[in-house]
Amino acid sequence: MKIALLGYGKMGQIIERIALERNHEIVLRKKSTDTFEGLEKADVAIDFSIPDAAVTNIKKCVDLQIPIVCGTTGWLEKYGEMVSYCLQKEGAFLYGSNFSLGVNIFFELNEQLAKIMHRFNEYNVSIEEIHHTQKLDAPSGTAITLAQGIIANSHYVKWTLDEALEGEIPIDAIRKENVPGTHSVFYDSAIDQIEIKHTAHNREGFALGAVIAAEWILNKKGVFSMKDVLDLKK
Ligand SMILES: NC(=O)C1=CN([C@@H]2O[C@H](COP(=O)(O)OP(=O)(O)OC[C@H]3O[C@@H](n4cnc5c(N)ncnc54)[C@H](OP(=O)(O)O)[C@@H]3O)[C@@H](O)[C@H]2O)C=CC1
Numbered sequence: 001m002k003i004a005l006l007g008y009g010k011m012g013q014i015i016e017r018i019a020l021e022r023n024h025e026i027v028l029r030k031k032s033t034d035t036f037e038g039l040e041k042a043d044v045a046i047d048f049s050i051p052d053a054a055v056t057n058i059k060k061c062v063d064l065q066i067p068i069v070c071g072t073t074g075w076l077e078k079y080g081e082m083v084s085y086c087l088q089k090e091g092a093f094l095y096g097s098n099f100s101l102g103v104n105i106f107f108e109l110n111e112q113l114a115k116i117m118h119r120f121n122e123y124n125v126s127i128e129e130i131h132h133t134q135k136l137d138a139p140s141g142t143a144i145t146l147a148q149g150i151i152a153n154s155h156y157v158k159w160t161l162d163e164a165l166e167g168e169i170p171i172d173a174i175r176k177e178n179v180p181g182t183h184s185v186f187y188d189s190a191i192d193q194i195e196i197k198h199t200a201h202n203r204e205g206f207a208l209g210a211v212i213a214a215e216w217i218l219n220k221k222g223v224f225s226m227k228d229v230l231d232l233k234k
């Protein structure tokens with residue numbers, strides 16, 4: 001299939017290699033100063049750009065009726081608006097804070113653990129994420145998804161996402177050279193600590209997952225997530 005890359009940085013260049021290995025064609029490699037010329041030829045667009053560009057890129061693809069897979073993080077306050085825009089225009093849109101298979105399994109593990117732990121008030125939950133020093137947003141999109149998973153599965157729902165992001169679920173964002181992405185969820189009591197952790201060794205899993213999501217969304221209409229792609233919906 002013909003793929004438009006919206007964002008041609010660290011992720012866009014790895015996605016290009018994997019897409020070509022899977023016999024796809026790249027019709028656009030858009031960086032900040034490039035136009036959208038070539039987008040109209042695409043069967044699917046994959047956006048790994050910057051937080052300030054994602055909304056414009058998503059709307060452009062929906063307007064052109066081109067399915068878009070968005071991996072760009074740091075713009076979630078506009079997510080609801082993008083969902084409505086896509087549904088109203090009968091487009092196809094899939095956002096993933098993290099496209100790696102390992103992290104999507106980690107998301108399921110996090111949700112199952114939250115279902116157990118919410119019964120034990122002696123434990124306090126917190127999240128830690130570590131990323132490279134070039135990352136523009138904090139906390140990471142993955143950490144926010146982890147917080148959402150905890151909130152959604154703590155039946156007495158102590159927090160809203162805003163409360164969580166305002167510190168009810170502390171999220172520690174650490175920046176360190178050359179770290180692709182490490183995420184931990186901690187449950188601490190006065191007696192002990194329970195930790196679950198995912199460590200990305202490189203960016204390959206993010207890129208492969210994004211290309212698989214692009215293959216999946218082809219010829220579909222609606223708003224989707226990696227739970228749909230991996231058939232993880234309960
Ligand atoms: N969901 C997931 O699995 C993952 C998500 N990410 C997210 O993906 C995003 C990109 O990460 P990464 O590749 O490391 O970042 P980079 O900084 O390496 O690349 C960003 C790219 O976006 C380009 N860009 C800037 N403005 C625009 C625009 N208006 N339209 C199109 N492209 C634009 C930049 O162009 P220029 O060079 O000209 O500035 C650059 O090519 C981040 O939000 C990150 O959090 C990252 C890894 C995994």
Ligand SMILES: O=C(O)C1=N[C@H](C(=O)O)C[C@H](O)C1
Nearest residue numbers: 073097098135140141142181
């Ligand atoms: O910026 C990155 O590199 C990454 N960002 C995503 C996020 O914000 O969760 C996914 C991954 O952790 C790498």
